[in-house]
Amino acid sequence: MILVTGAAGRLGRLVVQRLIARGYEVLGTDRVLYDDSPSPFVQTDLCDAESIKALVAKAEAVIHMGAIPGPGGDGYRTFENNAMSTFNVLWAAAEAKHRRVVFSSSAFAVGWAPDAAAFVPEYLPLDEAHPLTPFEPYGLSKQIGECIGEMVARSSATSVVSLRFTNVVSPERQLEFPISAPTPENPRTLVMWGYADPRDVADAHVLALEADCSGHEAFLLAQPTTRFREPTLELIEQNFFGRVEIRGEMKGNASVISTEKAQRMLGFAPRPGWNETLAVQG
Numbered sequence: 001m002i003l004v005t006g007a008a009g010r011l012g013r014l015v016v017q018r019l020i021a022r023g024y025e026v027l028g029t030d031r032v033l034y035d036d037s038p039s040p041f042v043q044t045d046l047c048d049a050e051s052i053k054a055l056v057a058k059a060e061a062v063i064h065m066g067a068i069p070g071p072g073g074d075g076y077r078t079f080e081n082n083a084m085s086t087f088n089v090l091w092a093a094a095e096a097k098h099r100r101v102v103f104s105s106s107a108f109a110v111g112w113a114p115d116a117a118a119f120v121p122e123y124l125p126l127d128e129a130h131p132l133t134p135f136e137p138y139g140l141s142k143q144i145g146e147c148i149g150e151m152v153a154r155s156s157a158t159s160v161v162s163l164r165f166t167n168v169v170s171p172e173r174q175l176e177f178p179i180s181a182p183t184p185e186n187p188r189t190l191v192m193w194g195y196a197d198p199r200d201v202a203d204a205h206v207l208a209l210e211a212d213c214s215g216h217e218a219f220l221l222a223q224p225t226t227r228f229r230e231p232t233l234e235l236i237e238q239n240f241f242g243r244v245e246i247r248g249e250m251k252g253n254a255s256v257i258s259t260e261k262a263q264r265m266l267g268f269a270p271r272p273g274w275n276e277t278l279a280v281q282g
Contacts, residue, residue: 225273
């Protein structure tokens with residue numbers, strides 16, 4: 001049985017459906033009710049360690065998606081909830097000697113900032129070797145979650161896969177692309193240049209559950225393009241004034257987020273970018 005935390009959320013629901021379609025037994029949990037859950041469900045506060053230990057003990061692996069999402073709101077509450085709940089889930093999985101925990105991390109840990117011009121990357125496209133430099137409590141909570149994953153993988157037989165995705169945009173909203181490109185006068189934080197399709201994110205969680213890997217591994221997830229029509233290299237030059245090293249080819253409106261590692265190690269196959277999708281539909 002696979003325990004899915006955050007099962008009542010929009011992504012959690014997709015992951016539960018994917019797991020059931022793959023033949024898994026699923027136990028869902030969330031702090032809110034999920035009356036129409038397609039699998040057994042228990043309402044639980046992930047910050048209650050004893051309750052989480054009891055739920056984890058019923059499973060053989062965990063997909064941990066439960067969290068207060070995104071920046072904004074009460075930063076104290078966001079960090080406390082996300083860090084403590086992640087520790088409770090991962091430590092309980094280690095104590096139960098589970099094979100795998102999949103952790104929903106975030107590209108915000110790489111560098112989303114309230115000031116859109118604040119994050120200047122060391123190089124592009126971003127990959128998993130780029131330092132994590134969060135600017136706010138939500139991104140920090142995800143970085144700490146990955147640190148917990150590293151500790152668990154280092155000290156137990158439980159392996160942890162962290163998935164860093166950002167700006168999940170529904171297929172319906174993707175029809176509104178392209179949006180206005182960033183400029184020095186009206187910047188957008190770099191990790192928000194990219195986007196992720198919820199169907200791909202859900203698929204990646206199942207792939208991460210089944211992947212043949214050990215220790216702690218982190219993977220970035222995104223679609224192959226930005227949300228803009230303009231060539232990405234031109235936008236980088238205009239917005240960062242040549243301060244950013246470019247590694248490899250970035251043709252057309254290629255994403256600033258590389259998914260090469262996820263494709264190579266997980267078998268992740270992202271759907272085409274919005275412009276290719278529209279061309280096919282047209």
